[in-house]
Amino acid sequence: xxxxxxxSSELIKGTLKTIVLNLLKDHGKxxxxxxxxxxxxxxxxKIQITEGALYPTLHALEEHGDLTVEKVYIGRRVRKxxxxxxxxxxxxxxxxxxxADFMKTMRFLLDLDVAKGHV
Amino acid sequence: xxxxxxxSSELIKGTLKTIVLNLLKDHGKxxxxxxxxxxxxxxxxKIQITEGALYPTLHALEEHGDLTVEKVYIGRRVRKxxxxxxxxxxxxxxxxxxxADFMKTMRFLLDLDVAKGHV
DNA sequence: AAATATACATAAGAATATTATGTATATCCA
DNA sequence: TGGATATACATAATATTCTTATGTATATTT
Numbered sequence: 001x002x003x004x005x006x007x008s009s010e011l012i013k014g015t016l017k018t019i020v021l022n023l024l025k026d027h028g029k030x031x032x033x034x035x036x037x038x039x040x041x042x043x044x045x046k047i048q049i050t051e052g053a054l055y056p057t058l059h060a061l062e063e064h065g066d067l068t069v070e071k072v073y074i075g076r077r078v079r080k081x082x083x084x085x086x087x088x089x090x091x092x093x094x095x096x097x098x099x100a101d102f103m104k105t106m107r108f109l110l111d112l113d114v115a116k117g118h119v
Numbered sequence: 120x121x122x123x124x125x126x127s128s129e130l131i132k133g134t135l136k137t138i139v140l141n142l143l144k145d146h147g148k149x150x151x152x153x154x155x156x157x158x159x160x161x162x163x164x165k166i167q168i169t170e171g172a173l174y175p176t177l178h179a180l181e182e183h184g185d186l187t188v189e190k191v192y193i194g195r196r197v198r199k200x201x202x203x204x205x206x207x208x209x210x211x212x213x214x215x216x217x218x219a220d221f222m223k224t225m226r227f228l229l230d231l232d233v234a235k236g237h238v
Numbered sequence: 239a240a241a242t243a244t245a246c247a248t249a250a251g252a253a254t255a256t257t258a259t260g261t262a263t264a265t266c267c268a
Numbered sequence: 269t270g271g272a273t274a275t276a277c278a279t280a281a282t283a284t285t286c287t288t289a290t291g292t293a294t295a296t297t298t
Binding site: 010011012013014022039043098099100101102103105106108109110111 | 217226229
């Protein structure tokens with residue numbers, strides 16, 4: 001009912017790891033560029049993950065033991081597939097649950113549960 | 120059904136202004152310390168706004184023209200009541216709508232709309 | 239009288255994003 | 269066949285927004 005614009009960047013902040021972990025659970029192994037495109041598609045361009053945010057995040061998740069990497073060469077170009085570890089599955093659950101609970105709290109705090117037209 | 124713990128700080132990031140603006144719409148003029156307590160109460164300690172985050176935010180909102188201030192002395196102690204301006208009302212609407220839409224997108228992205236037990 | 243609560247404020251540091259830049263290969267199409 | 273665009277990785281400089289620590293001061297409770 002209104003024009004779709006990207007969300008202001010503050011909102012996405014803090015949810016990137018959760019998005020990545022959940023996507024990997026749903027779609028199996030994925031590579032960085034694929035993740036950015038999948039999120040863009042699934043959200044109709046509302047959430048666009050920048051590479052400058054994604055790659056450091058993937059490296060951090062790997063270092064934390066949540067992801068493992070598989071290098072694959074497509075022709076001469078390297079592609080790094082990321083997979084959830086067992087620990088990554090746990091981290092995902094915790095983060096998704098926490099985010100779900102947080103959003104519930106926010107809906108209450110902002111009176112979004114009552115039916116209303118445009119606020 | 121599970122123990123309530125404070126949310127990890129990344130999540131709150133980006134929603135503080137929205138919370139403050141919305142609270143002022145619901146409760147009229149409020150002062151900083153009152154805002155921290157009200158949010159703490161309403162969320163059963165799940166969201167605790169720190170003073171280091173709140174006061175700079177209030178100053179920023181004031182500078183942006185969203186809030187005006189009324190100084191009141193309680194005995195010798197100063198208390199600064201903040202009120203929404205007309206522009207603040209608009210900013211609030213925009214931010215609440217954006218956050219509501221963002222949360223809807225996140226629920227879709229994280230498959231939270233389907234009924235399920237503990238994830 | 240001491241501890242806690244109220245009430246403001248700012249500075250140093252951490253976390254996490256954006257923007258810009260860099261490197262390189264692959265594909266489309268005119 | 270050559271230029272634009274897409275694919276695919278990466279990092280550095282910068283911005284934003286928080287936490288934690290610190291500072292000042294008054295009021296209330298025990």
